[in-house]
Amino acid sequence: MTKLRTAIIGCGAITQHRYAPEFAAHPQVEIVAFCDKNRERAQAYADRYGGKAYADYREMLHEQKPDIVTVCTPNAYHAEMTIAAVQGGAHVLVEKPMAATKQEAEAMIEAAQRSAVTLMVGQSQRLMPPHLKAKEVLSSGKLGRVLTFRCSAGHKGPELWSVDGRSSWFFRHEEAVMGAAGDLGIHKADLVRWLLDDEVTDVSAFIGNRDKEDSDVDDNMVCIIRMRSGAIGSIVASWTYYQGEDNTSIFWCERGTLKIGFEPDYPVIVQMNDGSIEKYGVGGISTNDNQLKSGVVDSFVNSILTNTPPLIPGEEGLRSLKVILAAFDSTATGRTISVG
Structure with a gap:
């Protein structure tokens, strides 16, 4: 062969x-x-x-x-x-x-x-087993329409991940172009689009450097996004989660709530409005501290x-990139940006 x-x-x-x-x-x-x-x-x-x-x-x-x-x-x-x-x-x-x-x-x-x-x-977040299970749950329709959501991705910063530590390219604008927003925020933008089978239409964001000294890229991003379906939610990306990593998402829907990444043994939890709870032990989500295939x-x-x-495909990468670029435009202009 x-x-x-x-x-x-x-x-x-x-x-x-x-x-x-x-x-x-x-x-x-x-x-x-x-x-x-x-x-x-x-x-x-x-x-x-x-x-x-x-x-x-x-x-x-x-x-x-x-x-x-x-x-x-x-x-x-x-x-x-x-x-x-x-x-x-x-x-x-x-x-x-x-x-x-x-x-x-x-x-x-x-x-x-x-x-x-x-x-x-x-x-890579699309291929994590908990996210695949979450996609299955949302696609089944059992939770009804997604109304609102909150997604967070953060860690202590590339100095603990990059092979070059604090001198890494991650902190230099001419090479990185974008910081936490492009490193982590784009994962969540892509994940939301894929999980909901929906597109982002509007973005309002704050992006800036809060604590990484001698760096000219962002270390924090907070943005509000609206989907074509009307669902609204937030995406947070940070390099200043100094107490540890976070890769969690929660979706509030008509008939219940979907939680991802909150319990290590049960990374997918479905809580229905009638009080019933379903927990799925479907493998982990790869993080800097816990590398998985x-x-x-x-x-x-x-x-x-x-x-x-x-x-x-590249077209999907572009659609997710456009969300983050819109977040930078929103920060620069102080306006809500339409994602074309």
């Missing part, structure tokens, strides 16, 4: 915890290259998982001509690297946020379409092998 030749660009924490081990474990994948501007870091991964180390991604694409490229570099470089890879004929899995601007994301989608390759965005790699590879659309 011919294996898919895979290259990973960017050798930071997400590669350490997700992409390198998950691609290496896949029976139909062969890792042929690691690329990072710090070549020694790329070499360390190549020594462990196989393949050749590179510091220049264009050189790597030219020499290796991989079937698959995973882009998990600083956000500012997602578009140029993705476009170069798809133009070389590679299928691309790009980390979130997929791009820094709407125009970049559109260019990535168009480039993939022109090359007839798969583009998938690593919005994401399912992203398996899903992406399967879409290529079966020639079927990816679970999270």
Whole structure:
């Protein structure tokens, strides 16, 4: 069986915890290259998982001509690297946020379409077992219409996650473009859209830096969103949850309430208006402190092998990105922004 030749660009924490081990474990994948501007870091991964180390991604694409490229570099470089890879004929899995601007994301989608390759965005929260169960519950209709909701994603900050600690690119605007909003807020924006099978129409937000000194990106975001269905809710993203991580969501519906992530043993809880309670022990939600298999790699590879659309195509990544970009526009203007 011919294996898919895979290259990973960017050798930071997400590669350490997700992409390198998950691609290496896949029976139909062969890792042929690691690329990072710090070549020694790329070499360390190549020594462990196989393949050749590179510091220049264009050189790597030219020499290796991989079937698959995973882009998990600083956000500012997602578009140029993705476009170069798809133009070389590679299928691309790009980390979130997929791009820094709407125009970049559109260019990535168009480039993939022109090359007839798969583009998938690593919005991993869709694949967490509790979120899959929550989707099942909401889709069943047992709770009726979703009326309002509250979603929170936060941790102590990238200094405890990034391989470069406090000197990480996460804190530099020219590379990160956006902080907690793009790191965590986009996960919740994407999750709400997917869970409700609905689109965000309006955003009103406050985004700013509250405590991360010597950083020119945001460490907190609070926004109110309205869905096409009329449901309204809030999304909070923070790098200053110093007491510990939070990845919870709650949906108040006509006939009951759906809670996600509040109890470790039962991450999905349904409380009906008649007082009945259903608890589901369906696995965990991956966090910085508790890394679990994401399912992203398996899903992406399967879409290529079966020639079927990816679970999270570029178009979906763009729709979620537009929510966060609207939040920045709202902060800058002091107005509610319509998400076109």
